[in-house]
Amino acid sequence: MASLAAKGISKVFEDGFQALTDIDLVVEPGEFVTLLGPSGCGKTTLLKTLAGFYDATTGTIEIGGTDVTAAPPEKRDTAMCFQSYALFPHLTVAENIDFGPRQAGVPKAERRDRLEGLLRQVDLEAHRDKLPNRLSGGQQQRVALARALAMRPAVVLFDEPLSNLDAKLREQVRREIRALQKEIGFTAIYVTHDQSEALAMSDRVVVMQGGRIDQVGRPEEIYARPETAFVADFIGAANLVPFEDMGGGRVKTPLGDLRAAVPPAGNATFICWRPEDVELVEAGAASENVIRGVVRDRAYQGAHTELHVATGDADLGLQRLHVAGAAPAEGAEVAFRLGADQIRFVRGALT
Amino acid sequence: MVSLSDTAPVASRRPRRPAFRRFTISNVLIAILLLVCVIWLVVPFGMAVLWSLLDPSVRWEYPDVLPPALSFARWIEVWNTTSLPMALRNSYILAPTVAVTTLILASPTAYAFARYDFPGKGAAQVLTLLPLVIPGFVLAIFFSALIFSLGIYSRFLSILLAHSVLFLPYAIRLMTVAFSNVRLDLVDAARDLGASPWARFRVAYWPALAPGILASLIIVFIQSIEEFAVAFVVGAPNFTTIPSILYSYLGYNFVRPNAAVVSLVLVIPNVLLMLGLERLLKSANPAQTGVKG
Numbered sequence: 040m041a042s043l044a045a046k047g048i049s050k051v052f053e054d055g056f057q058a059l060t061d062i063d064l065v066v067e068p069g070e071f072v073t074l075l076g077p078s079g080c081g082k083t084t085l086l087k088t089l090a091g092f093y094d095a096t097t098g099t100i101e102i103g104g105t106d107v108t109a110a111p112p113e114k115r116d117t118a119m120c121f122q123s124y125a126l127f128p129h130l131t132v133a134e135n136i137d138f139g140p141r142q143a144g145v146p147k148a149e150r151r152d153r154l155e156g157l158l159r160q161v162d163l164e165a166h167r168d169k170l171p172n173r174l175s176g177g178q179q180q181r182v183a184l185a186r187a188l189a190m191r192p193a194v195v196l197f198d199e200p201l202s203n204l205d206a207k208l209r210e211q212v213r214r215e216i217r218a219l220q221k222e223i224g225f226t227a228i229y230v231t232h233d234q235s236e237a238l239a240m241s242d243r244v245v246v247m248q249g250g251r252i253d254q255v256g257r258p259e260e261i262y263a264r265p266e267t268a269f270v271a272d273f274i275g276a277a278n279l280v281p282f283e284d285m286g287g288g289r290v291k292t293p294l295g296d297l298r299a300a301v302p303p304a305g306n307a308t309f310i311c312w313r314p315e316d317v318e319l320v321e322a323g324a325a326s327e328n329v330i331r332g333v334v335r336d337r338a339y340q341g342a343h344t345e346l347h348v349a350t351g352d353a354d355l356g357l358q359r360l361h362v363a364g365a366a367p368a369e370g371a372e373v374a375f376r377l378g379a380d381q382i383r384f385v386r387g388a389l390t
Numbered sequence: 391m392v393s394l395s396d397t398a399p400v401a402s403r404r405p406r407r408p409a410f411r412r413f414t415i416s417n418v419l420i421a422i423l424l425l426v427c428v429i430w431l432v433v434p435f436g437m438a439v440l441w442s443l444l445d446p447s448v449r450w451e452y453p454d455v456l457p458p459a460l461s462f463a464r465w466i467e468v469w470n471t472t473s474l475p476m477a478l479r480n481s482y483i484l485a486p487t488v489a490v491t492t493l494i495l496a497s498p499t500a501y502a503f504a505r506y507d508f509p510g511k512g513a514a515q516v517l518t519l520l521p522l523v524i525p526g527f528v529l530a531i532f533f534s535a536l537i538f539s540l541g542i543y544s545r546f547l548s549i550l551l552a553h554s555v556l557f558l559p560y561a562i563r564l565m566t567v568a569f570s571n572v573r574l575d576l577v578d579a580a581r582d583l584g585a586s587p588w589a590r591f592r593v594a595y596w597p598a599l600a601p602g603i604l605a606s607l608i609i610v611f612i613q614s615i616e617e618f619a620v621a622f623v624v625g626a627p628n629f630t631t632i633p634s635i636l637y638s639y640l641g642y643n644f645v646r647p648n649a650a651v652v653s654l655v656l657v658i659p660n661v662l663l664m665l666g667l668e669r670l671l672k673s674a675n676p677a678q679t680g681v682k683g
């Protein structure tokens with residue numbers, strides 16, 4: 040039985056704005072799923088609809104096998120970690136964590152056990168009697184998580200929980216959250232606009248755009264086999280080039296004629312390849328899928344050097360290449376080969 | 391005064407700092423502010439105290455800097471010969487009632503101003519400030535006519551109504567700010583954690599509202615205690631308040647020491663309340679002190 044199942048969810052706000060369209064999402068128990076997409080794509084709206092703060096305009100939501108489509112937040116077996124943390128400022132750390140169980144009338148002994156256990160798990164025993172504003176951002180984040188977990192919810196909903204932390208702390212806290220999730224085994228739905236966060240943390244990533252789900256898959260799948268131009272572009276870096284299908288995997292592109300291992304589907308609009316998928320070859324090499332160009336720009340990145348290469352076609356933007364080891368200088372002529380199995384086809388338009 | 395204690399440790403930590411650094415704009419402004427405070431508050435207040443304690447047997451005239459003899463005789467005289475005890479009772483029943491009534495009347499409007507956007511909101515907000523620009527006597531004269539034609543003959547009720555209208559702008563302003571300080575994420579969090587409506591109010595609304603409620607109560611209370619025009623026009627002669635007695639000392643039977651006594655009776659509780667208000671506001675909201683992480 041799925042932890043959470045949303046079917047055909049759409050959301051139209053009072054002002055007539057349609058923020059969600061046809062959302063289908065099934066989350067298995069213990070799974071960590073991220074909702075990834077640019078700002079304004081409807082992630083928070085979806086999360087709040089799942090939590091019960093918004094009524095879905097159409098569709099049904101089941102949590103733990105029970106239909107909760109019409110239930111208010113307090114009647115759903117979910118707990119939310121807010122972007123702002125939303126800690127009660129005049130309650131201590133311990134009182135904040137104990138708030139939910141206390142409201143629910145959990146027996147005192149049980150409440151104490153939960154509190155002590157959670158304080159230990161989020162490593163805040165030394166701060167139990169402090170007010171939230173005496174804590175660092177990372178500590179406040181952990182209080183918010185502990186407060187949500189104290190409800191023993193079936194599903195924990197996170198809304199960009201790391202966006203108020205600085206970059207370094209963010210990486211640490213995201214590892215803590217993931218470790219805690221594995222230890223306790225709660226089901227998590229996690230909203231972020233940061234693709235590296237999504238790839239690093241998730242069992243599965245749900246990529247959203249304009250209120251719709253573009254693609255759902257494991258991080259590796261999303262990265263290696265993007266299905267739409269938007270996903271390819273949003274996750275990592277991608278070169279997207281329009282093409283004409285010549286049949287049998289042969290395509291005509293502004294970069295020249297190429298052969299792909301797998302022929303394009305009927306609705307494909309671009310070929311897509313990752314900057315690190317190329318191999319530099321001798322200028323004179325005559326083999327298939329070799330593209331020639333001039334290095335316009337070069338940025339050393341440590342592990343690799345990023346090249347921006349201008350190819351024959353003027354309308355086409357610069358192609359991005361990642362080259363390990365010695366890289367050609369600016370202005371140099373280069374030739375590079377794309378492996379036939381590294382050429383993928385994606386559908387949809389570029390935004 | 392805060393600035394004085396602030397600058398002291400800085401000066402002692404850096405003894406070789408050149409003296410002209412003390413003449414920063416803010417220091418000069420604070421010095422001017424202190425001076426204004428002294429001229430406008432301390433001097434008149436001190437004079438009132440001295441005048442009220444002037445012994446009836448002596449006169450205080452030029453060139454005496456201080457009164458020649460002091461006693462509580464004026465206080466006793468005023469207490470025994472005027473209706474001050476009655477006026478005190480009236481004022482201190484009226485003002486708290488006005489304060490509470492105004493708060494109750496202001497809250498729904500303030501909530502709407504803070505929470506909702508609606509067409510004409512700007513105009514509505516200006517409209518609620520209107521009572522501030524109407525002179526008290528103008529309001530008093532027409533209000534009394536209105537009240538009698540409505541068949542309300544209770545002086546207390548009439549003044550209560552008039553004061554509530556008069557001081558509504560303060561309460562609406564303060565409560566609008568208070569309601570917009572309520573953090574919606576806290577309301578959502580409390581709900582998500584299964585809080586009952588009462589628990590939600592206590593944990594998400596009350597901490598943000600409390601300072602505004604207190605400020606509104608105290609400010610309206612003080613305004614009502616000190617208001618003369620309406621209280622006099624509508625209330626006199628049956629319903630006396632403290633300012634009515636004070637004003638009766640102006641004009642032909644002007645007795646400065648007695649006026650000083652009544653002034654102090656009027657002002658001292660207000661000053662204490664204001665000081666208490668400041669303390670309450672400081673301690674009311676832990677979220678506004680301390681560091682953000």
Ligand SMILES: Nc1ncnc2c1ncn2[C@@H]1O[C@H](COP(=O)(O)OP(=O)(O)O)[C@@H](O)[C@H]1O
Nearest residue numbers: 052054056058077078079080081082083084085
């Ligand atoms: N209460 C609301 N009323 C009308 N439109 C809203 C409301 N809340 C959000 N929106 C709109 O819905 C879209 C998605 O918002 P949101 O879910 O917050 O995006 P995200 O969290 O992905 O950044 C945005 O265009 C936003 O302006």
Ligand SMILES: [Mg+2]
Nearest residue numbers: 082083084199
């Ligand atoms: Mg959001």
